[in-house]
Amino acid sequence: MGQRQPLLGNPATRRTGAIVKAKILLIEDNAQNRYLTTFLLEQHGYEVSHAPTGPRGLEMAATVRPDLILLDIQLPGMDGHAVTRALKDNPALKQIPVIAVTSYAMVGDREKCLDAGAEGYIEKPIDPDTFVAEIERFLRPATGEPAP
Ligand code: MN
Numbered sequence: 001m002g003q004r005q006p007l008l009g010n011p012a013t014r015r016t017g018a019i020v021k022a023k024i025l026l027i028e029d030n031a032q033n034r035y036l037t038t039f040l041l042e043q044h045g046y047e048v049s050h051a052p053t054g055p056r057g058l059e060m061a062a063t064v065r066p067d068l069i070l071l072d073i074q075l076p077g078m079d080g081h082a083v084t085r086a087l088k089d090n091p092a093l094k095q096i097p098v099i100a101v102t103s104y105a106m107v108g109d110r111e112k113c114l115d116a117g118a119e120g121y122i123e124k125p126i127d128p129d130t131f132v133a134e135i136e137r138f139l140r141p142a143t144g145e146p147a148p
Contacts (some may be wrong), residue, residue: 054078
């Protein structure tokens with residue numbers, strides 16, 4: 001771990017001949033969760049942007065063009081299921097992998113996330129020892145790039 005530099009599948013952020021770290025958009029309303037998640041991702045070299053609400057997350061997805069979206073489900077106003085559906089209904093954004101961050105206690109939430117179109121889910125509370133490896137499974141390696 002630590003030394004691994006993920007390759008990108010997002011042509012918008014790929015640079016010829018260079019390995020660029022992935023951009024991750026975190027949509028999460030809880031400041032403590034944002035802090036821990038950001039800390040872990042930045043420690044592994046990822047570029048993290050945040051949005052505290054669903055509508056702001058949708059705006060930022062369009063401007064930042066992240067390689068991956070980590071999405072809290074329990075958000076005020078527009079919940080994570082609605083955010084997922086809005087992302088997947090948008091032809092410009094639907095190819096970005098969405099990983100729902102679901103509460104372990106919320107029965108049926110994971111299935112609802114997948115039904116809404118999320119590529120995967122991670123349970124909260126996140127495990128700092130395995131979190132980064134879990135999300136890396138959803139970052140697509142770029143085609144035609146040399147292996148690290
Ligand atoms: Mn929340």
